[in-house]
Amino acid sequence: MPPPMDPDATPLPDLALAEALEALKAPGCCASHRSLLLGMLREDHAIYRGRGASESERLRAFVLAGIVRAGLAESAMPYAMEELQTGMKPAGVAAAARCARLTTVRLDGLVTLLSEAFWRIRAVDEDVDLDHYPALEAATAMTTACGELIGALGNVAGGREALRVIASLCTSQGELEEGEASALRAALAGADDFTAAPFCCARASVEDVDLDLPSGSLSALSRTEFENQDGERSQFWQIAQNRVSLVAFFYTRCDNPDKCSRTISMLSRARKAIEERLPDIDAVVLGITYDPDFDLPARLRRYGSDRGWRFDERNQLLRTTSDFGSLRTAMSLGVGYGAATVNRHRLELLLIDADGHLIEFRVRQLSNEHSIVDALCNHLTASRMAGAARE
């Protein structure tokens, strides 16, 4: 079976990478340039190919910071919010916070996201250089994730609200460090001097952000053959069997507990929630691995069992039996590969109805079981109303 990635994929040579990164120096207001820059935040972009996870993380943080400097903070917010929700490394969270710091769109829950990120990252925070790649060890403009988060809280929540949020964080986390304190003083004084290129036609644009499934995705998925945790093989349509399908992507080696492990645990809870709240719904709950060569059936079974899965024909973890690359391309999955395994992936979850139509595609956001059942309820209500109207 061919591996999901090109095993001989080598990282771009330094010169080619430098050329690609050169694009970040220009303001991002023209549509094609904006598309070029935002495309660099996709996990499968060539600049990340063949690189390790920590290297990709640094590179992506540099790219996001460059996109923010180019005046595209608002367009990059879906990426920044995913990072604020799930990022575990200071560089990525710092870049995401800088993006939030400069956006003028006030998004619901952003203050909560920023404060949760502060809580999560503070114990592992360190100096990061968002202005150079590779980072300069003695860069003068070093920053920290927590400093950027405080700056963002100051801008997003306003000085007094930021103070309240940070004060409550510090109650549980100890006193502010000097860098954090100076960032807070600046935020309170409204003296945030961080600037970027002026917003232009790029303002509030979302069309370049990869939040949709390409057409043909579900038919490609339907035709794909999978092997489950017991080694049984079937095509997707045979597994779904005209039932509502809840599908998420993951891989067992994911080292971010807020991504795959959390997703698979959530799916097992979602199964119970569906059974309790929608007992008449015939649904399958499926997890598909990004790393089918490594995630063999026994490994899938163990991973699911450790996260509360009760396997049966309606609850399965799956690996492709042939070329995962085809499915990845057809569905434009947000996953990149390093030398041996995934180096980064986005959160991707699909709700598909019994007729094989997409109910909802959730991307770059954490889901919980309640919101999934709510989405199913809404879909059923809408379907019944549409049916009644037809009659």
Place this chain on the structure above:
Amino acid sequence: MNIKEYRRKAESLLRDAGVAVGDSVALPSAAQVDNAGFGAARPEADVWERALSILEDKRAEPALRTAAIQKLQAGTFLGPQFRPYRARYLRTLREVALNGNSELRRSALDILANAKDEFARRLLTESLEGSIEPVVPTAVALGFLARDDHGTARSIARRVFAQSDSLDAREQAVRILASDASSKGLLEEAMKNKSEFRQVRRASAVALRNLDPLRFALTASLILDDESEFADIKASVAGAISRAGPAPGPAPIAPPPRATLRKQPKRRMR
């Protein structure tokens, strides 16, 4: 071999591997620790501040700098209390990894590798690729890189496996390849190869079982049926099969090698 002779040989091997035996450090005495200013009686913040100063001081005794690393590393377990010192500690470790003596360098890289530090990864990679002077022996560098299964050590591990005659380097290379699904063929060959080091063959068997239990079982059966195969290898393989069970465990994490201190066995040819 008596212990003195063994020690002399081990030191010789260390020198050959680029480790300066003379500058390896003994632990400092309790009096030295107290005089240095980070004895147990002091408040932790003072101890960490003092330890950082000593670690940053290139002229300080290597033994004290080593003790400073131990103090600071213990501090990292205290989370929020140590947080104000963390960034400076990491900065200093990177400096030591680059410029410290061999033992300090190794300690610093050991800690940074556990933290999946990007600077350490680049330093180790460049060291193994030969673009800079070796910072630690090859097997040690591979062992450090192997701790990150999301890293990029695979191609280096393959090259080391193809080129190196060192038992430790080959063993560490195989451990890295244990997380690389495209290396099944290489591991199978190493497992079957009678001219390979025994430890490397065993490590290959573990790696292959982790990646592809079926392929491991087939290869193992070939070994068990081979009358010319070494008895100890047959016993290892049979043991692995009987202990294996149906489910492979998670990817093995390579332990940090104490590199070249082990005795080098002769390679047995068929």
